[in-house]
Amino acid sequence: LKPSPNNLPPGPFSWPIIGTLLPKLKKQPHVELSKLAQRFGPLMLLKFGVEPVVVASSHVAAVEVLKNQDRLLSGRFAPHSVRIKGYIEHSMVWADCTDYWKMVRKVWRTELFSTKMLDIQAHAREEKVSELMKFLIRKEGEKVNFADVIFGSILNILGALIFSKDVYDFEDRTDNNLGMKGMIRQLMILAAIPNLADLYPILGGSDFQGLRKASAACVKRMNESWAAIVKQRRKNDDHSKNDFLQVLLDSGFSDPQIDAMLLETFGPGSDTSTSTIEWAMAELLRNPEKLVKVREELDRVIRRSNNVKESDLPNLPYLHACVKETLRLHPPVTFLLPHRAMETCQMMNYTIPKGCQLMVNTYAIGRDSKTWEKPLSFLPERFLNSELDYQGNDFQYIPFGAGRRICPGLSLATRVVRLILASLLHTFDWSLPDGMHPDELDMNDKFGLALQKDIPLVVIPKLRK
């Protein structure tokens, strides 16, 4: 394969102005780009309109992007739909590695997501999970849209941590598309629509398709949903609550900064965790012998009459291995969030031009047959007695990313996912509706994120005897 002109990485043919034509890209970009990488190699150049995009698809390429060139490649490409006035200036997710980004990440690391803070709040999470169990007991024998219920529970866990309030009512029969869940879903759908403004800088960021306007309306609605809580907290000057909001108020953050931070906790935290639990459940239903092993471990460690506690989690290595294996096969953020080259640099003998967008295909990396034995099989055992972890040091396994931009919610997410999954399996037997066979769960063809799939996972809970 010849490199492109100017020593750019190789890639499929690109038309002037139109860019690379990939008709199948819309439905399953991670699968499609994994196939293309087999032809063009682990570092591949595409053109979205006139914008160059480099896709890294092997663990060697990931080391280059996220370790060797991390300093130069940790900028962000912020899609035009999120460049909303009043939000983007305070965003951490879409900022380059600026001083503000560093300061916010430090607050997250030292105050909000420190082990001490997470331990203090464990009880609140356990209580929310116990409410989920009570709801499911009421639903015994009925069909349950799994992702819907888990999503609601995770929103309430985040609500408890952030401002000590629920944001989702399990029994609410009104149109909850107008609630937090609906807004997050809407924002994700809007972000996934190709935006001409992203493909052609000459358009100067015009919002022809109305995507930014629609996203701004969702953001405004979400801000309104907690405005009264923030206002009251400020007015009462009550420091008794041990939650994120209190930390942010005590640290002197302004209202627009707090709005952005709450949005960036609820948004990235909810669908990713839901998707992981949904895939884990689907994989365990498809692999009953693995389910038996998780159950045996749960029954050995936790008495049947007791609820699962976060302090039990270190004693459940097989459950942890199931979660790790799920994240290998079904990483919710298949390409990480788009990185951007802050300077021109050299990588694997190719030139990466300044301003170029970078995507790291964690889906391809997790299924690479050069690294993983039986890459398509669900084998949690591969993580037992293994040092391999998702903390960003093992580049063949990076569901949370690595380097400066590694997910700051990692420790919370892995606690929540394990706590909910353990509780679901400890309390209930799960079956599929009307004799549906687990193999019918179309495992490889669904899009990664929980709320964007056409076919939801429907299951029936039954209390374990």
Ligand code: HEM
């Ligand atoms: C299983 C659950 C989760 C997975 C797999 C996941 C994965 C990721 C990934 C891959 C990135 C992008 C890294 C990059 O661009 O290089 C990311 C970024 C981020 N995640 Fe997570 N995440 C999860 C849960 C959470 C939770 C629970 C929160 C917050 C409560 C969170 C907050 C964030 C934020 C704020 C960023 C942006 C960081 C930055 O740009 O500096 N995530 N996550």
